Amino acid sequence: MKFRPYNEDCITGARRIKAESIDCMICDSPFGIGEDKLDAVYNRKSKHVIKGYVTAPVDYYDFSYRWLKEAYRILKPTGTLYAVSGTTNLDHMIKAAKNCGFKVLNQIVWHYNFGVYTEKKFVASHYVILRLAKCKYPTFYRECRFKAHEHDDAGLSLLYRDLQDVWIIKKEFSRGKTKNPNKLPDELVKKMIQYATKEGDTVCDFFMGNFTTAYVARGLNRKVIGFELNKEAFDYHVPRLKMLKAGYMLNQDRKKDQKKDEDQLKAA
Ligand SMILES: C[S@@+](CC[C@H](N)C(=O)[O-])C[C@H]1O[C@@H](n2cnc3c(N)ncnc32)[C@H](O)[C@@H]1O
Known part of the structure; x- marks a missing residue:
């Protein structure tokens, strides 16, 4: 399965990609909050953090508009773009997406554990994931994880819960591990x-960071293309990814995997 990573700026690099050729994009752009200097806030030891994280330019709207415009060009007419955003620049992101021609189909709330502690306002404990598309009904595999007849022990529909636009998913603990x-x-x-x-x-990620999209997409036997400007992160992850067999996640025990999904839902 093809894996095409580029250590380049996504906006200029995307010109390599044919128009309307991408099925899905996952773009978690820098948030424009100086997050490269927030190790203490996020409770992580800087010795484990890969150096060289590239932050957003000052004009966040202009930056968002420029990468979203390229994304619009390469996405298939029935494709989906998930754009992850904090709350600080969410309005810029939505405005830029609409001005590029995208429809905002969902604003998924990803609620995570251990939010960022604040003294004078409520604790920030969610990100927004904009589900964007060129048309009203892009490809949507409704029963890809749970079937309509599947219920939990209390008789509640697992599918219905999975389809709600609030996703409660824990951040991973990676204590002692190297990370971006x-x-x-x-x-x-x-x-x-x-x-x-x-x-x-084909799944495309403009801001690969820790290459999470690449690991998971490759694990699920999807083709992957993407960009990451940070050479240190790129050189760390690309050789590791190339060693992984495409589809390695599909061969894992599906029952165990489903149990994990169900547990996440029950915790919701
Ligand atoms: C929020 S992180 C992405 C994290 C990723 N989703 C993950 O799960 O690891 C954003 C990444 O975008 C990279 N970046 C910033 N500007 C970029 C650009 N113009 N082109 C490509 N990568 C860029 C940063 O270096 C950073 O690693």
Whole structure:
């Protein structure tokens, strides 16, 4: 299964990609809050953090508009773009997406554990994931994770709960592990990919960071293309990814995997 990573700026690099060729995009752009300097806030030891995280330019609207415009060009007419955003620049992101021609189909709330402590306002404990598309009904594999007849022990529909637009998924503990700041949980990325693609489809990530999209998409036997400006992160992850067999997650015990998904739902 093809894996095409580029250590380049996504906006210029995307010109390599053919128009309307991508099934799904997961883009977790820098948030424009100086997150490269927030190790203490996020309770992580800087010796484990890969150096070289590239933050957003000052004009966040302009930056968002420029990468979203390229994303619009390469996305298939029935494709899905998930854009992850904090709350600080969410309005810029939505405005830029609409001005590029995207429809905002969902504003998924990803609620995570251990929010950022604040003295004078409520604790920030969610991100927004904009589900964007060119049309009103992009590809949506509604029963890719749970079937309509599946219920939990209390008789509640697992499918219905999974389809709600609040996703409660824990951030991963990676104590002592090497990481780029702001890794998305594998579970979160897996859910996004499953609802929008099937095996063999192409997933693109403009801001690969810890390459979570690449690990999960490759694990689910999807083709992967993406960009990361940070050479240290790129050189750390790309060789590791190339050693992994495409589809390695599909061969894991599906029952165990489903149990994990169900446990996440029950915790909700
Ligand atoms: C929030 S992180 C992505 C984290 C990723 N989703 C994960 O789970 O690990 C954003 C990443 O975008 C990279 N970046 C910033 N500007 C970029 C650009 N113009 N092109 C490509 N990568 C960029 C940063 O270096 C950073 O690693």
